[in-house]
Amino acid sequence: MPPFSKGGIGAVRRVVNQRLGPERTFRAGEVIVPVGLRNNDTIREKLQSSFIYGGIDYRIMTISDKDGNELFSTDSLPAEERSSARIALRPCGWKTQRQLWQLKGMTTDWPVEVEAGLLSSFSLTRFNVGSALPRLISAFQRDFFTYTLALAIAFTPIPIALLARNVVSFYAIPSASMEPTLMRGDVLLVEKLPRAFERSKRGDIVLFEAPQSLIDIVVNSGSKIPSGSLFVKRIVGLPEDKDIVINEENDVLIDNHPVVGPDRSLCTDDPLKLITRMINDGSGKYIKSLGKNEVYVLGDCKAVSVDSRVFGSLDKDKIVGKPMARVWPLDRWKLLGPF
Numbered sequence: 001m002p003p004f005s006k007g008g009i010g011a012v013r014r015v016v017n018q019r020l021g022p023e024r025t026f027r028a029g030e031v032i033v034p035v036g037l038r039n040n041d042t043i044r045e046k047l048q049s050s051f052i053y054g055g056i057d058y059r060i061m062t063i064s065d066k067d068g069n070e071l072f073s074t075d076s077l078p079a080e081e082r083s084s085a086r087i088a089l090r091p092c093g094w095k096t097q098r099q100l101w102q103l104k105g106m107t108t109d110w111p112v113e114v115e116a117g118l119l120s121s122f123s124l125t126r127f128n129v130g131s132a133l134p135r136l137i138s139a140f141q142r143d144f145f146t147y148t149l150a151l152a153i154a155f156t157p158i159p160i161a162l163l164a165r166n167v168v169s170f171y172a173i174p175s176a177s178m179e180p181t182l183m184r185g186d187v188l189l190v191e192k193l194p195r196a197f198e199r200s201k202r203g204d205i206v207l208f209e210a211p212q213s214l215i216d217i218v219v220n221s222g223s224k225i226p227s228g229s230l231f232v233k234r235i236v237g238l239p240e241d242k243d244i245v246i247n248e249e250n251d252v253l254i255d256n257h258p259v260v261g262p263d264r265s266l267c268t269d270d271p272l273k274l275i276t277r278m279i280n281d282g283s284g285k286y287i288k289s290l291g292k293n294e295v296y297v298l299g300d301c302k303a304v305s306v307d308s309r310v311f312g313s314l315d316k317d318k319i320v321g322k323p324m325a326r327v328w329p330l331d332r333w334k335l336l337g338p339f
Contacts, residue, residue, distance in 0.1 A: 055134035083117030237296025267301035283312030
């Protein structure tokens, strides 16, 4: 028996030395990557009709023979029957599944079944070095902006990268407090130039550091705010605004006028009414007048947003940035302008 043919080393050798062709076998649980489909239009069209695309990782969920009997590996079949085995595939990762489903117009559910013969000459395991370039090309095609930006940052000289980090950064929306304007998981490109408040007006969305009153609320609840955390809300009250009150519907009035912004009742309600309890004990129920350095901020979802209704006014010096664009998800891309 050849040296290093068993165990982990042997498995690695078999993966690295894997070759395409009719002798290629498959096993349940294996992750495969279709490659070389550009060289065969017929195979490519057949696979794409089942939403199997080159350069994407697919996990083999099940394998069955031509009679529907489930198999662990096509290696257990006679050589002449391997090409007719049915392989059920599912893309690896929910993000890839959703992209293929939505962008490619898929109308069925995963997994999808294809004949092993369509893949035997056009698929490598994902650990084979031959799959690296097709996977990279596919990733760029599906998510060009994200990968291009990542590469640009990776190859940027360190001093410039550090400077850029202090001027612009990405911020992922962690909660539902700004829905439906900003959804949980949205990613913003944020500018953090000095004097962010001076570039803001009533109704603008801003990012800010937690005021001490908010820190105290979080600490008293038995938790803590991670260092460097930012919060995102909309400015509705400006310095020296007067008579800020909250009515029975938890809406805010300033000088007896409704505040700016969207309808704040469009998001999902909180059945436990936790925000209502916090507002009743909060510092923002009534403010006679905002100071010269104070603003009043609200989330766009009044049912779940911990905002000035709870922690009171916000020092304008705590405002550190403004969103320049929503960069993710791509179908909700929005550049500049008011949100």
